[in-house]
Amino acid sequence: MNPWVLTFNDFDPKQIGLREALCTLGNGYFATRGALEESLADAYHYPGTYLAGGYNKLTTTVAGRTLINEDLVNLPNWLVVSFYPIDSQPNWLLSAKRLEHKLELNMYQGLLKRSSHIIDARGRETIITSRRIVHMANPHLAAIEYIIKPLNWSGEINLISSLDGSVTNQGVARYSQLNGKHLEVLNRIQINNDTLGLCVQTNQSHLQVALTARTQIFATYNCLAIPAKIQTTQETISQIFNFTISAGQPITIEKILTLYSSRDFAISECQIEAKTASQETGRFKNLLKTHRLAWKHVWQHCDINLTSKSPESTIVRLHTFHLLQTLSPHIIGLDVGAPARGLHGEAYRGHIFWDELFILPFLTHYLPAVSRSLLLYRYRRLNAARRLAKQAGYAGAMFPWQSASNGEEVSQRWHLNPRSNTWGPDYSFLQRHVNAAIAYNIWHYYQHTLDEEFLSGYGAEMLLEIARFWASLATFNTTIQRYEIKGVMGPDEYHECYPNANKPGLNNNAYTNVMAVWVIERALQTIKSLPSRRVIELKELLKLSDQELASWEPITQRMFIPFHAGIISQFQGYERLKEFAWQAYQTQYGNIERLDRILKNEKDSPDHYKIAKQADVVMLFYLLPTMELQRLFKQLGYTLTEKMIQHTIEYYLQRTSHGSTLSKVIFAKVLTPYKPELARELYLQALYSDLHDTQQGTTREGIHLGVMASTII
Ligand code: BGC
Numbered sequence: 026m027n028p029w030v031l032t033f034n035d036f037d038p039k040q041i042g043l044r045e046a047l048c049t050l051g052n053g054y055f056a057t058r059g060a061l062e063e064s065l066a067d068a069y070h071y072p073g074t075y076l077a078g079g080y081n082k083l084t085t086t087v088a089g090r091t092l093i094n095e096d097l098v099n100l101p102n103w104l105v106v107s108f109y110p111i112d113s114q115p116n117w118l119l120s121a122k123r124l125e126h127k128l129e130l131n132m133y134q135g136l137l138k139r140s141s142h143i144i145d146a147r148g149r150e151t152i153i154t155s156r157r158i159v160h161m162a163n164p165h166l167a168a169i170e171y172i173i174k175p176l177n178w179s180g181e182i183n184l185i186s187s188l189d190g191s192v193t194n195q196g197v198a199r200y201s202q203l204n205g206k207h208l209e210v211l212n213r214i215q216i217n218n219d220t221l222g223l224c225v226q227t228n229q230s231h232l233q234v235a236l237t238a239r240t241q242i243f244a245t246y247n248c249l250a251i252p253a254k255i256q257t258t259q260e261t262i263s264q265i266f267n268f269t270i271s272a273g274q275p276i277t278i279e280k281i282l283t284l285y286s287s288r289d290f291a292i293s294e295c296q297i298e299a300k301t302a303s304q305e306t307g308r309f310k311n312l313l314k315t316h317r318l319a320w321k322h323v324w325q326h327c328d329i330n331l332t333s334k335s336p337e338s339t340i341v342r343l344h345t346f347h348l349l350q351t352l353s354p355h356i357i358g359l360d361v362g363a364p365a366r367g368l369h370g371e372a373y374r375g376h377i378f379w380d381e382l383f384i385l386p387f388l389t390h391y392l393p394a395v396s397r398s399l400l401l402y403r404y405r406r407l408n409a410a411r412r413l414a415k416q417a418g419y420a421g422a423m424f425p426w427q428s429a430s431n432g433e434e435v436s437q438r439w440h441l442n443p444r445s446n447t448w449g450p451d452y453s454f455l456q457r458h459v460n461a462a463i464a465y466n467i468w469h470y471y472q473h474t475l476d477e478e479f480l481s482g483y484g485a486e487m488l489l490e491i492a493r494f495w496a497s498l499a500t501f502n503t504t505i506q507r508y509e510i511k512g513v514m515g516p517d518e519y520h521e522c523y524p525n526a527n528k529p530g531l532n533n534n535a536y537t538n539v540m541a542v543w544v545i546e547r548a549l550q551t552i553k554s555l556p557s558r559r560v561i562e563l564k565e566l567l568k569l570s571d572q573e574l575a576s577w578e579p580i581t582q583r584m585f586i587p588f589h590a591g592i593i594s595q596f597q598g599y600e601r602l603k604e605f606a607w608q609a610y611q612t613q614y615g616n617i618e619r620l621d622r623i624l625k626n627e628k629d630s631p632d633h634y635k636i637a638k639q640a641d642v643v644m645l646f647y648l649l650p651t652m653e654l655q656r657l658f659k660q661l662g663y664t665l666t667e668k669m670i671q672h673t674i675e676y677y678l679q680r681t682s683h684g685s686t687l688s689k690v691i692f693a694k695v696l697t698p699y700k701p702e703l704a705r706e707l708y709l710q711a712l713y714s715d716l717h718d719t720q721q722g723t724t725r726e727g728i729h730l731g732v733m734a735s736t737i738i
Contacts, residue, residue, distance in 0.1 A: 028331070028338045029133040036126035036141075041069040042725030043718045047343070048130050048137050049369040049728075050157060053077060053353030054164035055100070055284055056368035059128070059137055062155060062171060063107040063118045065189075071196050071725070074100040075368040075375065076234060076286055077351075078361040080430040081227035083204040087439070088448050095435045097364065097375020098207040098227055099194045100234055103282045105187040106155075106171050110180050111267070113145070118153075121145045132346040135161055135320045136313070150176040160312060161319035164355040165302055167282040170309040174275040182270055186240040186280055187263035188213070188223040196371035197726045199443045212296075213262035215255050220303050221262050224296050230430060233287035235296040237303040240264055243277040279309045290358075323349055327391045329737060340712050344733035348387060351730060357394050362402040362428060366727025373727070376427040376435060377402075379516075380731035382462035382648075383687065386469065387738040393474045400470060403463050404483045406432025407490060414494050421493030424463055426454045444619075445626040452521040452529035455514040457498065460491045461540035465648060468547050481559050485551045489567055492548030495541035496577045499584065507585035510538050515595060517641035519621050519631035519684070523598060526632075533587050533597040535642050542584045542657060543649065545577045584661055592673040593642050593665075605634040605680070618684045618720065637681045639688035643674055646695040671699050686714045686723075686732040712736050 033044055048059025057074040064070035075097050082095040109117035121143040129138040140154040152174045160166035194205035211224040220239040242249045253264035270276055283302040285295035292298045306312060327349060331338040351367040362377035363384045381399060389396040403424065409432030410422035417423060425434035440451035467484040499508040512530030514521060515537055522529045552560055586593065589600035610617050617623060621631045645654060651670065658665035674695050683689050690711035696704040711732055718724040
């Protein structure tokens with residue numbers, strides 16, 4: 026077995042969506058799901074193509090509320106290649122029976138192979154094979170080689186090749202009530218007999234995307250100059266080629282795509298560039314050669330060089346592959362962030378969360394320029410973060426929980442519980458800890474690269490503004506003589522407020538408080554380490570006085586951290602919550618990872634219980650070395666022993682449902698010194714979570730980039 030190849034040997038309609046996500050091909054600039062060429066969006070199939078940073082906002086009225094959704098837009102479907110004997114219907118291929126079906130993802134080459142042996146109602150057997158790439162050397166190209174071999178029949182067929190701009194965002198069932206019609210077709214043209222062009226524009230952000238598709242047909246080595254009939258609808262353009270195929274004689278079709286957008290650099294206008302590029306692409310085999318070479322070079326930099334040929338080594342490659350397809354060197358200099366679900370589907374609408382905390386370490390190690398580029402995505406949104414802080418009554422910069430085009434908060438405020446099919450408020454935007462993640466990444470990047478120019482020019486400003494935000498969020502409680510942070514949510518999204526409280530947010534989430542102190546310390550350390558001329562500039566620029574800086578110091582000495590029974594409490598008052606009947610719920614529901622949905626459906630609330638969706642306090646032990654944490658706690662006037670750390674980890678492990686795939690890999694790391702066997706088991710569960718879709722249906726909506734990245738570093 027080749028550990029670089031992921032193979033699916035059967036055709037199971039229930040697995041189609043999952044395999045489409047897992048077989049997505051991309052190059053950082055854009056990606057296309059591994060949907061079959063003949064498929065259209067339906068209950069099983071979902072061909073999707075996404076441009077990095079390609080967002081659009083729409084408004085929908087649901088249950089009397091106006092909701093705004095900013096989505097990573099599903100772009101025109103360029104995959105469409107299909108055929109049918111002229112005595113049959115256009116859906117002939119989809120309705121034929123599959124005798125054999127195989128998908129093969131070669132991760133070393135970035136190549137998706139498909140082979141189907143089909144038989145129709147009249148006993149006509151055909152073998153269809155295809156090879157597909159999304160070009161890793163030239164990010165504006167993709168290509169399909171599609172071979173039709175009739176086994177026991179000959180006859181006239183119609184072959185269709187289209188660019189379909191009628192697509193909408195409908196890849197996630199629970200968003201189906203939201204408006205998903207993002208595209209307007211500006212034009213669809215025939216460029217020449219081989220080549221079609223389609224240009225679309227998003228209806229709010231006015232992003233233009235131009236595509237061309239050149240389709241050529243070959244018998245052995247000869248290009249058959251078959252004239253195409255052009256068919257258009259309002260939003261699609263197709264070529265129909267009519268010709269005869271003969272039993273045993275394969276016919277090869279090559280479809281080469283060019284894709285440009287109005288956001289590209291070095292262009293006049295995206296349609297011109299797409300058209301010019303379409304004249305220069307050459308044959309599939311040549312594109313494959315340069316594509317393979319580009320992947321070879323990427324792997325030379327980034328492969329972990331596992332010698333084992335175990336199934337796990339293939340998954341490690343799969344995770345690296347999808348990370349590199351989403352955040353390849355092609356993003357360097359582009360204004361794109363790290364989308365939590367890759368460019369592989371529409372879950373979380375392509376938004377950027379704190380998940381970059383788990384994604385950047387790998388990139389910082391192997392491709393530091395990619396990390397730097399992702400940090401600059403945040404830097405460009407520093408003003409938007411200042412605006413958000415100001416609107417919420419704070420100083421400095423408060424980055425949003427969910428970020429997309431312009432850095433405003435794009436978290437949903439109203440959420441559909443798919444279990445109960447009811448809408449309810451969503452307070453996840455109160456996860457201010459995303460700011461600690463951004464600061465952590467800046468610091469980690471600088472420590473790793475010693476990129477002074479970045480720290481001085483961008484990183485320091487972000488660190489200082491985030492520290493300023495934390496300092497303004499912290500209030501001094503004169504009774505306990507300590508600083509507190511109130512009204513936030515920790516990474517555990519199950520707890521949104523105190524039981525029966527009428528306002529959201531919790532007080533003194535331990536993870537948030539400790540990280541706030543850590544960030545303020547790093548900001549103060551940066552001020553001490555930068556050249557004095559730059560410090561003066563930054564102070565002038567940010568109107569940051571010595572007095573203000575001095576006012577941050579006491580926070581690093583007197584921040585409140587809640588404890589109970591010798592362990593760190595997730596938040597203040599946590600100990601008063603009820604214990605949860607884990608066993609009973611497990612028996613009743615089987616999979617109880619999403620306890621929030623189960624409990625809300627029962628008109629109960631996770632707020633009442635000692636339960637967690639994912640690692641929260643435990644994140645501290647994941648991010649900071651024990652000695653560093655012990656120093657911090659000591660400075661705050663608390664004791665933190667190794668035993669307390671172990672007890673805290675075990676305590677929360679027993680109370681965590683792992684409703685986020687991120688959870689298990691974090692527990693795996695922190696448990697390694699204490700319970701290596703259990704740590705290994707959790708790591709393996711995290712490793713298999715997307716391949717086996719352990720969350721039962723979420724991977725088809727997009728891979729989980731955070732967990733993929735954290736399993737490989
Ligand atoms: C997790 C968050 C994560 C988000 C995006 C949620 O389910 O709870 O921690 O940031 O998914 O991956």
